Amino acid sequence: MKPTTAFTTLCLFFVSLLGVFAQLASALPVNGKRDVFVPPVLYPHNGTVWKKGQRHNVTWDTSNAPAQITNAIGEIRLAQAGEPIFPVILATGFSILDGRIEVEVPWVATASDYSVVLFGDSGNFSPAFTIEGPSIFDGDE
Known part of the structure; x- marks a missing residue:
């Protein structure tokens, strides 16, 4: 494996890992109560x-x-x-x-x-x- 290929693979791994963390963070509940608003x-x-x-x-x-x-x-x-x-x-x-x-x-x-x-x-x-x-x-x- 060439050094540039290894570096590229490592970068892709960290970008993917960052994506997983972002997805987990977006699934966290929002602080405070939110209500449904149905205006007539x-x-x-x-x-x-x-x-x-x-x-x-x-x-x-x-x-x-x-x-x-x-x-x-x-x-x-x-x-x-x-x-x-x-x-x-x-x-x-x-x-x-x-x-x-x-x-x-x-x-x-x-x-x-x-x-x-x-x-x-x-x-x-x-x-x-x-x-x-x-x-x-x-x-x-």
């Missing part, structure tokens, strides 16, 4: 009508936020009523403590009832609201 969505609400391309502020109540939140990074997805999958991400990477985030209404194939789902610690649905699909008169195909 205030807007959109029943009776709200959105149209493609509009911008709206999705808002939620942060008044009862606990001191320690398990996951403070939020994501908002669009859910069609009765559908178990929410593939459309409207916003992501914001603080769940912001209380609002502006989103752009996406194109939808049909006018229907939708909800926004606010993810952070958990998924919290807005009340059902309507997104109007494209009209044959608005120039969209």
